[in-house]
Amino acid sequence: FFISYLTFSFLSRGKLGRYPPWPGKIVNPPKDLKKPRGKKCFFVKFFGTEDHAWIKVEQLKPYHAHKEEMIKINKGKRFQQAVDAVEEFLRKNKSKDQASSHNSNEEKNRRNSSEERGKQSAGEEKRKASLSEGKLKKGTGEGKKRVSSVSSERGSKSPLKRAQDQSPRKRGRPPKDEKDLTIPESSTVKRVMTGTVAGFKWPPGVSEPVKDSDPHFHHFLLSQTEKPAVCYQAITKKLKVCEEETGSTSIQAADSTAVNGSITPTDKKIGFLGLGLMGSGIVSNLLKMGHTVTVWNRTAEKCDLFIQEGARLGRTPAEVVSTCDITFACVSDPKAAKDLVLGPSGVLQGIRPGKCYVDMSTVDADTVTELAQVIVSRGGRFLEAPVSGNQQLSNDGMLVILAAGDRGLYEDCSSCFQAMGKTSFFLGEVGNAAKMMLIVNMVQGSFMATIAEGLTLAQVTGQSQQTLLDILNQGQLASIFLDQKCQNILQGNFKPDFYLKYIQKDLRLAIALGDSVNHPTPMAAAANEVYKRAKALDQSDNDMSAVYRAYIH
DSSP: EEEEEEEETTTTTTEEEEESSOOEOOOBBOOTTOOOSSSSEEEEEEETTOEEEEEEEOOOOOOHHHHHHHHHHHOHHHHHHHHHHHHHHHHHHHHHHHHHHHHHHHHHHHHHHHHHHHHHHHHHHHHHHHHHHSSOOOOGGHHHHHHHHHHHHHHOHHHHHHHHHHHHTTTTOOOOTTTGGOOOHHHHHHOOSOOOOOOOOOOOTTTTTOOOOOOOOOOEEOOSSSSOOSOTTTTOOEEEEETTOOOOOOEEESSOOOOBBBBOOOOOOOEEOOOSHHHHHHHHHHHHHTTTEEEEEESSGGHHHHHTTTTTTTSSHHHHHHHHHHHEESSSSSHHEEEEHHTTTTTTHHTTTOOOEEEEEEEOOOHHHHHHHHHHHTTTEEEEEOOEEHHHHHHHTTTEEEEEEEEHHHHHHHHHHHEEEEEEEEESTTHHHHHHHHHHHHHHHHHHHHHHHHHHHHHHHOOOOHHHHHHHHTTTTTTTHHHHHHHHHTOOOOSSSSBBHHHHHHHHHHHHHHHHTTOOOOHHHHHHHHHHHHHHHTOSSSBBBGGGGHHOO
């Protein structure tokens, strides 16, 4: 089928989500998951992901009829993998149905044979009873009749029939081996959805979904091409922040409603400073979701595209802050972050009581703490919110946001965070997000260096690098990151998705963070040296995967 909207609630993640056209299948929902009120809908799990959502009936169109059209529209690798998963699923079900049909024929033959043997047995018992009848006395007639009746009944019932009578399974209940009709209940679903309700029931007037070529499931495509009046009725909740044992929190359902394929943007004026690889994608998504945005960039030409998309132009950082309610900034390193705030016509000059500043740069905890102090000293509100991801995830609005500082400001930014990311976490006091972000990037940078090291070792020992990638993609390390970075190396394409110079900067800051608490970071230190070698080979402005070149020169 084909579903005609884009934005809906991912029950597996407990928040709004967006997908391009995407294949999925109807499954039974967890028993304690409430069905949305209002229009008829089905519970769908999407191929190639762990996401599920309630999808309205009237928005479904046949999968097979629209498959080719959707493949032409969506060229992404993940989408193609999802379609491949559908086809593999259909092939397996076809084989299963053929086997089931074969088994059914065999069962029918056995049943006929069993019934024939039962008839023969009944005839034999009847003949014996008839012979005995003449020898029995008249006073034993009633006993004779009972014996004959029981013998006949036992003989006429086949072994299969007796087994069915003894089976405790009720009529209409699906056999146990139909495992595909259920899905495991995720911890997120348990955490977000509360209350106990009855199991899934098809909507009134619909006995079951319309079947296509697959007898067990129904396949869907989520489409951006049509816009219903209201996309998903259940996403009208107020901001729900779930406390976790760690003390961190994350936005599970934001204060917005999915209308016409988008979220309801905040009515606050948004400013954005810095239109690099990450900032450009963030601003684009803020505009798409209807936010009022004023932009500034050190290289003014980068603003032109966003002005055409509806953004306003700010002449200086101070002007942007003074004319906007919440100003975001995303720049390259600690020095750039400080210059933006403390420099001539900087952020600090535009701060007045009530003005809000959100720094999304990846910097060290000392830098962000210093910036918070000067902003708050002028009566402003401060939030740090570095992001985990790359240019592609930024463009797709699928970043992970790590925030700390002013909790109220975090909540005020909910519609913005939904526009730019798939998840946001609140980590407490200022500095915590900076530390967490450096640790995340330390792990990522070290992993990238290890990938490059493995590929070069394969090459010098006469092993196929492509085969190594194929093996890794079939194992526990399989991930989009692994596949994309290995493909970069195999194809010699190092167009930046995450600058090598920035991952080296993050490794350096993470090592310093370890030193500040006397914690050893030998793996990060070794990886840092390899990136420094790559920088010496003029790879700074290439993608981080260009660290591979440090091993081959």
